[in-house]
Amino acid sequence: MSVKLHGDVEQPCNLLAFWVLGFINNIGYVIMIAGAQEIAAGGVGLVYFFDIFPALFVKLSGPYWFQLVSYRQRTIMGAIWMLLSFLVVANGKHSLWLQLLGVAFSGLQSGMMEATFLAMSSFYASPVRCLTCWSSGTGLAGVGGYAWVAILHIWGGLSFQTTLELASVFPVLYLVVFLFLLDTSKLPPARTCNYMPIPDSSQDKDAVVAVVTAENTKDKLKNELEKGEESLVFDALTMEFKAKVKFIMTLGPYIVPLTTVYLAEYTMQTGVWSAIGFPVDSKEARASFYSSAGLAYQAGVFISRSSGVLFQATRPILYLMPALQVLLLVFFTFVAATHFWYNWGLLSLCFVAGLLGGAVYVNAFTLLSRETPSSHVELALSAASVGDTVGVMLADCAGLFLQGCLYSINHLPGATISVSC
Missing domain, CATH: 1.20.1250 (Growth Hormone; Chain: A;)
Known part of the structure; x- marks a missing residue:
């Protein structure tokens, strides 16, 4: 990974992508919370639990397995989970536990992808700008999610089921923005899409062998060493x-x-x-x-x-x-x-x-x-x-x-x- 200068200029398309991805990532979670009484009128706390606990689980465990799954694969998985969350809750209205399963898919998606995109910002020229755009998008999702339910369901008269089914457009947009708007060439290939191991001591650091599996990563490493920057790409699986x-x-x-x-x-x-x-x-x-x-x-x-x-x-x-x-x-x-x-x-x-x-x-x-x-x-x-x-x-x-x-x-x-x- 290259050393980032926080004053570096980031491509506008990447900043827009982080903003839109932040908005879409959190809007599913907010829609579920906004419609909690529709899902379980007498057990709103259950909806909160099934939305939050899966997110907590994946965030706690993620740092120990995220390196095994590329950013592209995680994004596709997140889009699938988001789509499943809307469809399962919408079509499981006769089974509370089926709807809660759909809510859990929403929690898994929002939790995994928040951790994923926060980490992903470190690969871009200006992490601070990317993080700010991501944060701004997630902030607007709070208003957008409640507005989606209010406009379509409460004021528009559509059923909550239809409101959720219409929200299925968001996972599609999620993939479109990631694949076609965001410059994913900055992301490492699957085998090198890993976290950098933290050596336990200076002796361990000297003993670590750099493992580089892609030509573009070699070039980045060479450029950094020529600049006198200390940056080695290690195999996270050895950590x-x-x-x-x-x-x-x-x-x-x-x-x-x-x-x-x-x-x-x-x-x-x-x-x-x-x-x-x-x-x-x-x-x-x-x-x-x-x-x-x-x-x-x-x-x-x-x-x-x-x-x-x-x-x-x-x-x-x-x-x-x-x-x-x-x-x-x-x-x-x-x-x-x-x-x-x-x-x-x-x-x-x-x-x-x-x-x-x-x-x-x-x-x-x-x-x-x-x-x-x-x-x-x-x-x-x-x-x-x-x-x-x-x-x-x-x-x-x-x-x-x-x-x-x-x-x-x-x-x-x-x-x-x-x-x-």
Whole structure:
């Protein structure tokens, strides 16, 4: 892998491709979440679990097998999983477990391909610009997914089944953009599409033999050595499992902020915001605030995820933003319990929550790409992507508890779990 200069100019077609791929990659996940009540009205938590747990599994395991499957093969597999997710959920309406299987396909696709495209950015001239375009696309997917369901199903009157079947166009576009818009010549062939092994010591490093299996990779290596850059392409299959684990454990400064900010913001969404309404005892009022808060949040996410080339957070700022998100969680919980500030002005802080969440996402990955040695960036970006998914999983549990507690305080029926507070 060549050393990247973060100021390098990237081809516009590649930047557009990363943006579109980010949008399409996440829109299936959002559509499933937006239609969770259509899939399992009495068990929305099940839909969240079957969408998130497969993504967590593939992100945790991916760094240890991704090198065996080329980027092209993974993209084709992801498109197939996305198509299956829409068709299985759409045609399994008489079987909850069949629909949940379809939701699981969506989770597998979004999880594997997020890790894949984050890692893929390391092969392009400007990883920061590619990461920013990817992040911006994923940010807009939050709005796009809800809009797809609202426009076609809620306002347009189409059945949820038809809404999902029409979404089958997205996996087709996924492949078209990857195969015909993105410059995939920058990606290594299947046998060399691997992560760079991290030698356990300087002695091990000296003993490693470079394995180059493609002529273009030889040329890149030769050019880098002529420039005096230290860059060797190693065979990732020779890297020991414990060496990968050892390296991934060093990514805590990037993973922990991601986990923390997602834990806080998704706890707000799944637990706290559902217990706010004007008046709170009106189910319709609570639903209205929840949907409005979600829209304000998604708008903030899109704006901040698009800011990667305009602002690069330092580590202290990266750590400060999750702390502020936790303070917002505490604030909204206090508001839901006491009603001390109880009006639509709260939406401004929902927007701020989106800004913080999106900013941590894009800045964690762009900072990682800047601070990590070039030979390690591919593995690092893929492995660090687990942070947001872990945060969402933890938030599902915390959100259920907080919702039950706040429903109890406000004497509201209908909490998923009963908690006395």
